[in-house]
Amino acid sequence: MVSYDSVFEEECEVLSNRRVGKYHEITFSSKRIAKAIKVGQFVNIKLNRVFFRRPYTLLFKDNGKFSILVKVVGRGSKELSEVTEGKSLSIIGPLGNSIFDFDITGGESVSMVAGGVGIANMVSLAMLLKNMNKKSRLFWGIKSKDEFFDDYLHFFDEVFISSEDGGVGYKGFITDVFREKYGGEFVYACGPLPMYKAMKELRLSEEKVLVSLETVMGCGIGVCYGCSTKTLEGYKLVCKDGPNFRLSELVL
Numbered sequence: 603m604v605s606y607d608s609v610f611e612e613e614c615e616v617l618s619n620r621r622v623g624k625y626h627e628i629t630f631s632s633k634r635i636a637k638a639i640k641v642g643q644f645v646n647i648k649l650n651r652v653f654f655r656r657p658y659t660l661l662f663k664d665n666g667k668f669s670i671l672v673k674v675v676g677r678g679s680k681e682l683s684e685v686t687e688g689k690s691l692s693i694i695g696p697l698g699n700s701i702f703d704f705d706i707t708g709g710e711s712v713s714m715v716a717g718g719v720g721i722a723n724m725v726s727l728a729m730l731l732k733n734m735n736k737k738s739r740l741f742w743g744i745k746s747k748d749e750f751f752d753d754y755l756h757f758f759d760e761v762f763i764s765s766e767d768g769g770v771g772y773k774g775f776i777t778d779v780f781r782e783k784y785g786g787e788f789v790y791a792c793g794p795l796p797m798y799k800a801m802k803e804l805r806l807s808e809e810k811v812l813v814s815l816e817t818v819m820g821c822g823i824g825v826c827y828g829c830s831t832k833t834l835e836g837y838k839l840v841c842k843d844g845p846n847f848r849l850s851e852l853v854l
Contacts, residue, residue: 615631622751649681
């Protein structure tokens with residue numbers, strides 16, 4: 603569960619807005635959030651065209667700055683994709699739990715299963731594992747070739763890609779590829795709920811599978827209860843108790 607002693611609100615200046623395939627990699631300057639945010643956590647960004655802040659996971663960070671990956675799906679993400687260098691936005695973070703609340707880095711390698719923009723969660727983890735002299739394997743599923751880009755693939759030791767139309771990589775769903783390649787290591791996944799349901803059907807050791815839930819959030823700090831999700835222990839809040847959960851505790 604997140605501790606709000608280390609959550610900050612900052613006016614963060616846009617340092618760059620770079621097109622990456624169909625997405626936008628946006629980098630912000632930050633004194634406090636960049637220093638405190640950990641792998642698996644997210645930030646909440648205030649925009650003008652929508653009432654609620656919009657949550658975005660950490661892509662990666664460096665000294666005095668952090669980056670996010672934006673996919674345009676509505677008014678909020680469209681506005682964010684159009685920000686220019688020098689503009690400042692109100693950002694709250696870091697929010698949620700991190701992978702360090704689990705034992706995912708305890709083995710020699712981690713397999714990462716990403717659906718679409720879920721690859722954003724995997725980049726900072728791959729960078730961390732490389733610094734720990736551990737291996738990373740990426741399983742990335744996309745709908746079609748026009749979603750593909752290779753900007754971050756060099757961070758991973760092995761990469762497996764699938765597309766639903768067969769335009770790039772294996773044809774089909776990435777969970778089918780993962781099933782054939784999985785060797786019992788720890789797993790981190792981020793994608794749509796149907797992907798998690800498919801992973802449950804693989805009969806894995808779910809205690810070794812950590813997933814990052816993507817959902818609509820209202821406040822992002824556990825007040826509005828708009829992001830509740832069903833678990834074996836009752837309903838929990840994605841923004842406060844998550845966004846990272848063991849697959850074994852989720853009721854899907």
